[in-house]
Amino acid sequence: MANQLAKGYKLKIIVYTWAVHDKVDWGIWDERINIRIVPYSRYFQKLIAKIFYYLWVKIDRPDNIILNFLYHGETALPAPSNIYYVLHSPASLIPHRYEYIREKANQFNHLSFIAVSDFVKQSAMPYLENKNIEVIFHGIDLNRFSHPAKYVNKGKIKLLTIAALEEWKGIQHVISILSDNELSNEFEYTIIGEGSYKNDLIEMINQNNLSSHVRFIDFEEKVESILPNYDIYCHLSDGEAFGLSLIESMACGLPIIVYDIPPFDTLFPINIAIKLKNKSKELLKESLLELISVNERKRIGESGRDFVRDKFMVENMAARYIQKMSQVEL
Known part of the structure; x- marks a missing residue:
């Protein structure tokens, strides 16, 4: 600013x-x-x-x-x-x-x-x-996000979360749902961040035999260079002050998944984000399966980018x- x-x-x-x-x-x-x-x-x-x-x-x-x-x-x-x-x-x-x-x-x-x-x-x-x-x-400066995501299905669909590794950030909810073979066959999950909850997440990954589906990487690039390499942004925290990473993801045209709780319940209209009942595994699975569709990801992703252009x-x-x-x- x-x-x-x-x-x-x-x-x-x-x-x-x-x-x-x-x-x-x-x-x-x-x-x-x-x-x-x-x-x-x-x-x-x-x-x-x-x-x-x-x-x-x-x-x-x-x-x-x-x-x-x-x-x-x-x-x-x-x-x-x-x-x-x-x-x-x-x-x-x-x-x-x-x-x-x-x-x-x-x-x-x-x-x-x-x-x-x-x-x-x-x-x-x-x-x-x-x-x-x-x-x-x-x-945000939308000019930084000049390379929007590509809506294609080539190999597994790539999920992303960038967050501090703390329990309330909800990363474990995504890991847990990927233990469903129907989802692990379609998706891979990348987590970028550090924090005290990392060892717990690694243990969960190992217990569910997901080491080939979930990975941690270091945050070494600017976020505008990272985001276009992914298909869906997941942010299932128990609440945030704002959630700037969500706005940046939408600026790149990524569909986002959040819980329908403050501040996301009023921050994002239903047509530009996937908003789930809090902690609902069933709705999370259903939404991920729907986002296998290239057209659905494109519809939500482009609506989100337009929303950022108007509001943020x-x-x-x-x-x-x-x-x-x-x-x-x-």
């Missing part, structure tokens, strides 16, 4: 971030964007961040501040600042952090909140009573932030 704000609205953007061991390739930054990096410290990161934030704000004198956190030293920011705190996670996942936000919120004179979905907003409201919370969806473009996201900050008249 920083690039879009800089290019589209000629704004000067300053990003405060931390030094990390594993650097992320964010691509090319607009010349109006300046990145300031807090030195890394294993034990004193929060204290060091407070010092640098305090000094940098005095030097940069920003008109508006967009926060992604409030518990890593950001409380050092001046109380009179115009601050917009983006809530990326539902309170059900991090209740202790929402308790902290509630405790610290009143120390700022002009603090408002932006939730990435209605689900996140609703979960935050009990903690942030009488606080303004506006929903602004994430947006980075241009829309940036415009909403500009409107929220009242820096330009729209």
Whole structure:
């Protein structure tokens, strides 16, 4: 979004971030964007961040501040600042952090909140009573996803999930259903991610003799290069703040499978996604068998791509932030 704000609205953007061991390739930054990096410290990161934030704000004198956190030293920011705190996670996942936000919120004179979905907003409201919370969806640059999926049946149909390997992400539900020979003969499943639940998933794969049907790979490429190599994106988590990987998958024209629970129940219309009753193995099997059809995958995939183009473009996201900050008249 920083690039879009800089290019589209000629704004000067300053990003405060931390030094990390594993650097992320964010691509090319607009010349109006300046990145300031807090030195890394294993034990004193929060204290060091407070010092640098305090000094940098005095030097940069920003008109508006967009926060992604409030518990890593950001409380050092001046109380009179115009601050917009983006809530990326539902309170059900991090209740202790929402308790902290509630405790610290009143120390700022002009603090408002932006939730990435209605689900996140609703979960935050009990903690942030009488606080303004506006929903602004994430947006993507559709130009990054210029090579959509190919709708062909050549060998087995390829399922994909990109997620942290945690139990609530629901990867085990896909593995379990593939123990059905009718499905394992038609599908193969690739999982990209790391996490504490990986050994449990490997054990499940081995117990069901699925090692030739399910594989883990490292995330070494940009997502826009990975997605077009697959046919269906599965995301059977118990809930997400938003689910950006789903939007990226739809941008590539992949049909997606989710449970019909928040936030997906309101985020995606029924015609652009396969939405299943929560934990229903029968409906998951039925939907996968239906998606063997090239025409069905194409119908849902193309509808999803059109939906992303209408609802989740980075241009829309940036415009909403500009409107929220009242820096330009729209």
